[in-house]
Structures are given as structure tokens and as C-alpha cells.
Amino acid sequence: MDSQPIESNLSASQPADVRQRRARRAERWQRVGLPVLLAIVLAAIWQVWAMARHEVVLPTFVQVVQALGAVLGEGEFWRAMGISNVAVVLGFGLAAVIGVPLGLAMGRVRALESAADLYLNIALVIPMAVILPIVLIALGLDLRARVTVIFLFALPFIVVPVRAGMRTISAELFEMAHSFGASELWVWRKILIPGTLPATITGLRQGFGHAITGMLIIELTMISVGIGDLLQRLQANLNYPEIFAFVAAIIAESLIVIGALRIAEQRLTAGGRQQ
Amino acid sequence: MSERTSVLRSRQSGMPASFRLPRWARGRYATQIVVTVLSLLALEALTRAVDISWLPPPSRVVARTIELFKDGTLPAALGESVPAFLAGYAISVVGGIALGFLMGTFRLVRFTLLPYVSAGLVLPGIALAPVFFAIFGLSEGSIVAIIVVFAMPFIVFNAYTGIENSDFELQEMAHSFGASRLVIFWRITLRSALPLVAAGLRLGMTRAIKGMIAGQLILSVFGLGGLSRIYAGTFDAEGALSVALVTVIIAMIAVTFLEWWERRVSFWSEN
Numbered sequence: 001m002d003s004q005p006i007e008s009n010l011s012a013s014q015p016a017d018v019r020q021r022r023a024r025r026a027e028r029w030q031r032v033g034l035p036v037l038l039a040i041v042l043a044a045i046w047q048v049w050a051m052a053r054h055e056v057v058l059p060t061f062v063q064v065v066q067a068l069g070a071v072l073g074e075g076e077f078w079r080a081m082g083i084s085n086v087a088v089v090l091g092f093g094l095a096a097v098i099g100v101p102l103g104l105a106m107g108r109v110r111a112l113e114s115a116a117d118l119y120l121n122i123a124l125v126i127p128m129a130v131i132l133p134i135v136l137i138a139l140g141l142d143l144r145a146r147v148t149v150i151f152l153f154a155l156p157f158i159v160v161p162v163r164a165g166m167r168t169i170s171a172e173l174f175e176m177a178h179s180f181g182a183s184e185l186w187v188w189r190k191i192l193i194p195g196t197l198p199a200t201i202t203g204l205r206q207g208f209g210h211a212i213t214g215m216l217i218i219e220l221t222m223i224s225v226g227i228g229d230l231l232q233r234l235q236a237n238l239n240y241p242e243i244f245a246f247v248a249a250i251i252a253e254s255l256i257v258i259g260a261l262r263i264a265e266q267r268l269t270a271g272g273r274q275q
Numbered sequence: 276m277s278e279r280t281s282v283l284r285s286r287q288s289g290m291p292a293s294f295r296l297p298r299w300a301r302g303r304y305a306t307q308i309v310v311t312v313l314s315l316l317a318l319e320a321l322t323r324a325v326d327i328s329w330l331p332p333p334s335r336v337v338a339r340t341i342e343l344f345k346d347g348t349l350p351a352a353l354g355e356s357v358p359a360f361l362a363g364y365a366i367s368v369v370g371g372i373a374l375g376f377l378m379g380t381f382r383l384v385r386f387t388l389l390p391y392v393s394a395g396l397v398l399p400g401i402a403l404a405p406v407f408f409a410i411f412g413l414s415e416g417s418i419v420a421i422i423v424v425f426a427m428p429f430i431v432f433n434a435y436t437g438i439e440n441s442d443f444e445l446q447e448m449a450h451s452f453g454a455s456r457l458v459i460f461w462r463i464t465l466r467s468a469l470p471l472v473a474a475g476l477r478l479g480m481t482r483a484i485k486g487m488i489a490g491q492l493i494l495s496v497f498g499l500g501g502l503s504r505i506y507a508g509t510f511d512a513e514g515a516l517s518v519a520l521v522t523v524i525i526a527m528i529a530v531t532f533l534e535w536w537e538r539r540v541s542f543w544s545e546n
Contacts, residue, residue: 130522131515131519133507137328137512137515221504222504240409255394
């Protein structure tokens with residue numbers, strides 16, 4: 001990270017300070033402006049390329065934006081999003097409800113840690129998609145199977161950051177709490193849960209991305225419902241502008257949820273520092 | 276562990292030294308192996324006693340895997356998977372390291388790309404699959420593109436972080452001793468970035484395998500994912516688990532190898 005100069009209002013009139021401030025303001029503009037500029041350039045290249053190629057599979061940028069506008073006004077889009085997101089909410093919610101306590105417990109109970117560590121590491125590394133057929137054979141082609149797949153996709157990515165967060169809490173804090181006779185409950189309430197909150201949100205953020213991945217994989221392969229079903233029908237109709245628009249909408253949904261979690265994380269970390 | 280401390284330990288635990296477990300059987304690896312073997316045996320006994328449609332006995336899965344190797348099904352699926360995988364991973368590695376180094380070196384490149392790279396770390400890249408199918412069709416190109424989307428952000432981010440965190444004081448010292456920028460980059464920046472780059476390659480490997488399987492499952496034409504989809508369609512749990520077993524073994528071997536390499540290049544690092 002860049003070294004941030006310490007803000008001082010007292011000497012605002014001094015040239016060095018003004019220079020620094022200007023530099024900082026310029027940097028802030030660059031940080032926002034340059035990515036936006038890249039997006040505009042890429043969109044322009046896409047537009048020109050698609051117009052030059054003029055193929056049905058490659059809609060222009062403008063066509064996709066128009067399709068997105070049209071799609072967002074359609075009931076079908078929201079119905080599909082609703083169907084898909086019910087499974088995401090259930091599967092991701094379940095993963096959060098089980099994963100966060102599991103991560104916390106793994107950080108506190110040595111036996112659990114050494115029992116689960118190996119499998120957790122394997123679960124992180126292997127492609128969860130390979131056990132998709134087993135879930136389907138076991139549960140059939142219904143909501144339970146979708147929820148299970150999403151749960152399995154998200155779980156390891158929630159547990160691991162939470163457990164890592166437990167490791168960052170200093171042992172001295174525990175020792176002090178213990179020597180002052182703090183109860184286990186107090187330690188959890190005042191040290192462990194606040195201390196691991198940022199890590200927990202990091203885990204939820206990562207888990208959500210994987211939950212959406214699981215949802216898309218299963219809906220695009222074996223259980224055609226919701227967004228997956230709609231995408232496949234659009235593909236059959238060669239409606240490529242709407243396919244691209246759908247992809248943008250799905251990514252936007254993830255971006256909104258993950259962004260909100262990120263903001264929450266920053267707020268909470270800032271609040272923790274003030275205390 | 277020295278002889279002295281081990282004697283002390285055994286005294287503390289009150290166990291005669293001769294009764295201690297051999298060294299390889301102590302520690303967490305041994306516990307894990309024992310737990311794994313025991314649960315596999317329990318699973319074998321359970322699945323032989325009760326017939327569960329989706330959970331065949333582990334021994335039958337292994338037998339089926341061997342059979343699928345002999346009749347050429349798995350080798351064919353692997354043969355279809357490997358070229359696209361290597362292409363996708365190679366693009367991710369070369370492009371990822373190059374972009375990461377550019378981001379670590381030039382401020383404006385960093386400002387331009389960082390939001391996209393960080394988004395790529397958490398956003399579901401598989402959402403782009405329909406776009407790739409539109410552009411590349413039902414071909415290996417789509418798989419390669421999905422692998423790149425899955426793997427590259429991690430490699431870029433780690434390479435960038437590695438350069439960013441390289442030892443600034445060492446660079447400054449080399450500079451004041453008259454080292455050229457190229458020498459500084461080659462002998463200091465690059466070396467100190469290497470452990471993080473290696474970690475990025477490891478993460479990228481796991482991501483690339485995930486991307487490949489996901490892409491092949493959706494495409495359902497070839498490769499391990501395609502095979503898995505066929506078994507799902509015929510409710511063949513044994514076959515599906517054979518594909519899973521092979522995929523997991525390959526993933527674990529690749530990751531273990533990269534982990535070993537990572538440790539080798541970061542021998543001097545304190546962590």
C-alpha cells in the first residue's frame with residue numbers, strides 16, 4: 001500500500017501540505033477514473049468489433065445495453081431470478097449458519113481442528129462440481145439438490161477464513177481474560193466474536209461467489225430451472241443480446257451482494273479500531 | 276527433536292520410552308491417516324451392509340476406476356481435457372505474471388486494473404460461460420476461456436502483491452551501490468516476489484481445475500466433466516465417483532507439487 005500522509009488541518013496553508021493534498025486528490029481521481037476509462041475503451045472496442053464482424057452470436061455493446069433495459073422490465077426475468085435465488089438464499093444461508101460456528105469452533109477446539117483440517121483443505125482444492133452427480137442421484141432433481149449443491153460450494157470458503165480469523169486473535173488476550181477470571185461465554189462475546197467479525201465477512205463474501213457458481217453450474221447442466229433454464233432457452237432461440245444481458249445481470253447481483261459485504265467489513269474494521 | 280527433550284517429554288507423560296509410538300505415527304498426519312483409513316473401512320462395511328443407490332462401497336469405486344482405465348474411457352477423457360487445460364493454465368500463468376508485475380511496477384496500471392482483478396477474485400466467473408459459448412462455440416476454446424477467467428485473477432493478484440511487498444530497503448541499498456534498475460528488478464524484486472508468485476500459481480492451479488470441470492460439465496461434450504455428466508444422466512454413482520476420484524487425485528498431485536516448489540523458493544522467508 002502507499003504511505004498515506006497524516007492529515008493535518010492546522011497547516012493547511014503551507015505549500016508542502018497543499019501539494020500533498022493535491023497529489024492525494026489527483027490519486028483519488030486516478031483510482032476511480034482509470035478503471036472507468038478502461039471500461040469505456042473496452043466497450044468501444046467491443047462495439048466496433050461486433051459491428052464489423054456482424055455475427056448473430058456477437059451482439060454489439062449497445063444492443064446488449066438495450067436488451068438489459070428490456071429484460072429488467074420483464075416479469076420472466078424476475079421470476080427466473082426469484083427461482084434461482086431461493087436456492088441461493090437457502091444454500092448460502094445454511095452454509096453461513098453452519099460454516100461460521102464451525103470455523104469458530106475449529107479455532108477454539110484443538111481436536112476438531114486436527115480432525116477437520118485435512119478434509120477442509122481437500123475441499124478447498126478439489127472441484128466441488130465433480131460430486132454434483134452424486135447429489136443428484138441421492139436427492140433427485142428438486143430444490144433440495146440445488147440447495148445442497150450451493151451449500152457444498154459455499155461451505156469451505158466460509159469456514160476457512162473464519163478459522164484463519166481465530167488464529168489472528170492474540171493468545172495474550174486470552175491469557176489476560178483468563179487470569180482475570182473471565183468465563184468462556186464472556187471470552188466469546190467480548191473477544192472472539194468481535195475479533196473474528198471481519199474474517200467472517202470475508203468468508204461470507206467468498207462463499208457467496210461460490211454459491212452463485214454452484215447455482216449456475218447446476219442450473220446450466222442438470223436441473224434446468226430459473227436463470228439456467230432461461231439462458232438455455234435464449235440460446236436455443238439465438239437471442240444473444242439477452243443472453244449477454246442476463247450474464248451482466250447475474251454478475252451485477254454478485255457485485256451488489258459482495259460489495260455490500262465489503263462495505264460492512266470496512267465499517268466494522270474501522271469501528272473496531274476506534275474502540 | 277533432540278534426544279534430551281524427547282526423554283523429558285516421555286517422562287512428563289509418564290510413559291516408559293520403549294512404549295512410545297514410532298516417530299512417524301505421532302503428530303497430526305498419522306492421526307489424519309488413521310482417521311481416514313478407519314472411516315473408509317466403516318464406509319465400506321456400511322455400504323456393503325445397506326444398499327445406498329448414491330453411495331457405492333469405496334472398493335467398488337476403485338475397481339470401477341481401474342476398469343475405466345483399462346477400457347480406455349478415462350484415458351480418452353483425460354486426453355480431451357489435458358490440452359485445453361494446459362493452454363488455459365499457460366495463458367493464465369504467463370499473462371497473469373506479466374500483468375501482476377506491470378501492476379506492481381507502474382502505479383497507473385495498478386489503478387486501472389486493481390478493481391477488475393479484485394472483482395475477479397470473488398465474482399462467479401462461470402457466469403461468463405454463455406458468453407464464451409456464443410463466441411467460441413462448443414469447442415475447446417470455451418474451456419480455455421473459462422479456465423483463464425477462473426485462474427488468472429489469482430495469479431495476477433499474487434504477482435502484484437509480491438512485487439508490491441518486495442524489500443524496498445534492499446532495493447534502495449542496491450541503487451545507492453550503483454545497481455541498474457534491471458539488476459535490481461532481476462536480483463531483488465523478482466526474488467522477493469517469488470514466494471507469493473508461487474502461491475499464486477498454486478491457487479491458480481486449483482482454480483484452473485475447477486474451471487475446467489465446470490466448463491466441461493456445462494458443455495457436456497468431452498473431457499472429465501462430460502464423462503461425469505453422462506454418469507449423472509444414467510444415475511451411475513460408481514462411474515461418477517470414479518471420475519471424481521481421478522479428478523481429486525490429479526488436483527491433489529498438482530497442488531502438492533506446487534506446494535513443494537513454493538516451499539523451495541521461499542526457504543529464506545520467515546513465514
